[in-house]
Amino acid sequence: MYEFNYQKAGSVADAAAKVAGADDGTLMAGGMTLIPTLKQRLAMPSDVVDIGQLADLQGISVAGGKVSIGSMTTHDTVANSADVKGAIPALTVLASGIGDPMVRNRGTMGGSVANNDPAADYPGAVLGLGATVVTDKREIAGDDFFTGMFETALDEGEIITRIDFPVPTKAAYTKFPNPASRYAIVGVFVAQTADGVRVAVTGAGGTAFRATEMEAALNANFSPSALDGISVSADGLNKDIHASAEYRAHLIGVMAKRAVAACG
Amino acid sequence: MASVSMTINGKQVSGEVEGRTLLVEFLREHQRLTGTHVGCDTTQCGACTIHMNGEAVKSCTMLAVQADSAEVSTIEGLANGDELHPMQEAFREHHGLQCGFCTPGMIMSATALAKRNPSPSEADVRHWLEGNLCRCTGYHNIVKAVMAGARAMNA
Numbered sequence A: 001m002y003e004f005n006y007q008k009a010g011s012v013a014d015a016a017a018k019v020a021g022a023d024d025g026t027l028m029a030g031g032m033t034l035i036p037t038l039k040q041r042l043a044m045p046s047d048v049v050d051i052g053q054l055a056d057l058q059g060i061s062v063a064g065g066k067v068s069i070g071s072m073t074t075h076d077t078v079a080n081s082a083d084v085k086g087a088i089p090a091l092t093v094l095a096s097g098i099g100d101p102m103v104r105n106r107g108t109m110g111g112s113v114a115n116n117d118p119a120a121d122y123p124g125a126v127l128g129l130g131a132t133v134v135t136d137k138r139e140i141a142g143d144d145f146f147t148g149m150f151e152t153a154l155d156e157g158e159i160i161t162r163i164d165f166p167v168p169t170k171a172a173y174t175k176f177p178n179p180a181s182r183y184a185i186v187g188v189f190v191a192q193t194a195d196g197v198r199v200a201v202t203g204a205g206g207t208a209f210r211a212t213e214m215e216a217a218l219n220a221n222f223s224p225s226a227l228d229g230i231s232v233s234a235d236g237l238n239k240d241i242h243a244s245a246e247y248r249a250h251l252i253g254v255m256a257k258r259a260v261a262a263c264g
Numbered sequence B: 001m002a003s004v005s006m007t008i009n010g011k012q013v014s015g016e017v018e019g020r021t022l023l024v025e026f027l028r029e030h031q032r033l034t035g036t037h038v039g040c041d042t043t044q045c046g047a048c049t050i051h052m053n054g055e056a057v058k059s060c061t062m063l064a065v066q067a068d069s070a071e072v073s074t075i076e077g078l079a080n081g082d083e084l085h086p087m088q089e090a091f092r093e094h095h096g097l098q099c100g101f102c103t104p105g106m107i108m109s110a111t112a113l114a115k116r117n118p119s120p121s122e123a124d125v126r127h128w129l130e131g132n133l134c135r136c137t138g139y140h141n142i143v144k145a146v147m148a149g150a151r152a153m154n155a
């Protein structure tokens, strides 16, 4: 790791000021992605501003048909929340399948969404539920948030404070995990919402995306068989040592059917 | 340089560290607590697992400054003098180790599981140990040891 100046933020405003005041400041949440990145010398920030401990950014509330989760809430807290389980059980399933217990004890929802790893799980839920990402400056619709591989609509230094998930009628998340890291080779989040069915795919492409042809079929008939005959093109999908683009395209169909079946 | 202070295995310690000093470096090199191992240094293997405020974390992926004011426990804090902790005793009894490199992390991870789940099934243990790798044992005896150790801890 290159040397950097560590600063602990006292509040969201203080964090924003510390990042703005630094030559090249970066936020740190759970550090589960940032610290490995720094170790590999893939980043060389002048300042690391720690927001992981901020009390305002922790916690879960369920009210008015939505589940609001503070950005620094850990995966483990979401996985074990009776409130989340009662309102959107698919989210607890998703959170409990991230990495391993030690990663879940430190890693946060906000860090995961801000990082937008193509294989991350939470982007599937943000898109699949049509969530709203709330920052220190504005609210960003889930549909507009993920702009490309490791890229988001966040401005430089903008801080995610919480994410609001509308409670769906039914939802399920199914992933085909990489057996070593548990990152999604393909993950599909299916939700029946007030505005119709949403199907979000993560792990398969550069960033999470909606499978609109599947959504139309499921709006007409919400059953796994409605997806028979819908194939997803492998063009532009990820390929690596774990899976070819064609294999990922096939998995999207399989995971989507399983998710619809899991909606019950 | 920043000053940090924390409780390690019940003892108050403090020291001067750089922002980039990892918690595992602070434990091993500053405090000479070398029971916590570094296997991969890339957040995969869990050999560096310790407890911070009662929860299992990978100390190779935390800065020492992030543990400021925290309660840390390491493998050195488990035994009571010559008397092994029930989880250590279960690893001995069930041959849950060969070279022993992964063992401190396995045991710290296992004791965290036992606190949440006093009587884990084989599937619970295998799922929980996803973040702890062992290159020797093939896991079978580790799983048996963790199941027995969790029951002994909660007996």
Ligand SMILES: Cc1cc2nc3c(=O)[nH]c(=O)nc-3n(C[C@H](O)[C@H](O)[C@H](O)COP(=O)(O)OP(=O)(O)OC[C@H]3O[C@@H](n4cnc5c(N)ncnc54)[C@H](O)[C@@H]3O)c2cc1C
Pocket: A026, A027, A028, A029, A030, A031, A032, A033, A034, A035, A051, A071, A097, A098, A099, A100, A103, A106, A107, A108, A109, A110, A111, A112, A114, A115, A117, A119, A120, A121, A122, A154, A158, A159, A160, A161, A181, A182, A183, A184, B043, B044
């Ligand atoms: C072994 C291992 C296995 C994993 N497996 C999975 C998996 O199966 N599925 C999965 O989804 N993820 C997985 N992860 C990633 C994990 O979920 C991380 O927690 C996550 O990617 C980053 O969260 P963090 O809180 O640690 O963020 P950090 O690493 O602290 O930060 C990540 C990035 O987000 C920025 N950031 C952090 N918080 C904010 C904020 N509030 N506002 C704006 N920007 C912010 C930081 O500046 C940084 O660039 C795994 C990680 C490891 C090490």
Ligand code: FES
Pocket: B037, B038, B039, B040, B041, B042, B043, B044, B045, B046, B047, B048, B049, B058, B059, B060, B061
């Ligand atoms: S040394 Fe920390 S996870 Fe391997």
Ligand code: FES
Pocket: B096, B097, B098, B099, B100, B101, B102, B103, B133, B134, B135, B136, B137
């Ligand atoms: S006993 Fe050798 S690595 Fe586990």
